[in-house]
Amino acid sequence: MKKWFFLLLILIAVFIEVAFLGSFRIFNAKPNLLLILVVIASLSFELRWAIFFCIIAGALKDIFCADAFCLNALMFALWSFLIAKLSREITIDNYLVSTILVFFVVFFSDIVIRLVFAYSGKYVPLGIFLRIAFLESLYTMLVAPLVFKIVKPEFYSSPFA
């Protein structure tokens, strides 16, 4: 995959998230397109490039979020590193495993965010947190095959698919 094309995809995903996904929320949860791209980047590029793309994606997300601290940029880079390491241990280069991986990545990201909230004194009731975290993970997992199909069609020709 061309690097400039992936950068363009990140930009498009950010604009879709900011401008359109607000209308597709289910109980305040919306699909996390950028985390899907993080998974794809980690499986498609060399580690240094993957981390570079993930930092860009996280930084762009942080620009539109309220937190001054660049939490997403750091978290995306960390996910990229962990997924790249994991892909050396087990085969995740097919769309089914990657889709399940997306679910867990989004869910654990939400848990990290919850911990940061707790640390910074923000109050989100546990019920609401679990509802949003689960729905967001599920929603993103359901959207992921569509993104894979557009960005990484070779997943579908994998013998494990």
Added chain:
Amino acid sequence: MFNLKKKSLAYFFGVILSLLLICGLIPALRAPLLNISEYPLKFLALIKNELSGIVFYHRNFVQNERMKKEADLLRQKINTLREASLENARLKNILRFKQNSSYKVIAAAVIGRSPDSWSSIIIIDKGSYNGIRPGMAVVTYLGLAGRVIETTESTSKIMLINDPDSGVSAVGQRSRQEGLVSGTLGNHLIMRYLPKDADIKVSDVIITSGLTDKYVKGLLIGRVVEIGDEFSGLSRYCLIKPAVSLSNIEEVLIIIP
């Protein structure tokens, strides 16, 4: 001759009687006959329709295509007009608020929302060039919506009151009971730090207290829908249904102090 006449009379009376009999019977027979003939008639009408459908297939097809196009066009026009009408109503409300309000306000349209699910932030199309500064209160004609947290030259970020990071000093309009209203990311806001003997009831109106300079006094926040005790047991909280529908704001007003 007499015989002929007699025969003719007999015929005549026979005909008259038959006619009378038929006339008397027909109304009684009409309903059952019509009932019996309903199904054959329906069947024949169906065959006729099907035959005319086959015979006039091309004409019907062309007509159907044309009507489909017309229906789509009309549906689109209805949608456009409905959207214009809704926008018109919203803008009228904003204009009325602007005219009646004692504050100086700037109207702005929402152009984006926070990309994550963990904050409630909107982006508007007015910025520092239009006189907007961080900390200014944001309202709609229904009540308080949030406050400006960041501005660029032409855009601003607004933290809505249902963001967990938001805190608004508020009072009950009836009892003047003070508390801190913050967001929960859910449908309701939470008013915390109420004393155990707080005079607060369901459906009480909650307004801004004006204790901080961020929000002017008296802006409507919402109504109390539930009251409960905090986990610690030391204080109480109440859930508030916000007056503004925060999930679908399209236009806002920024209050210039």
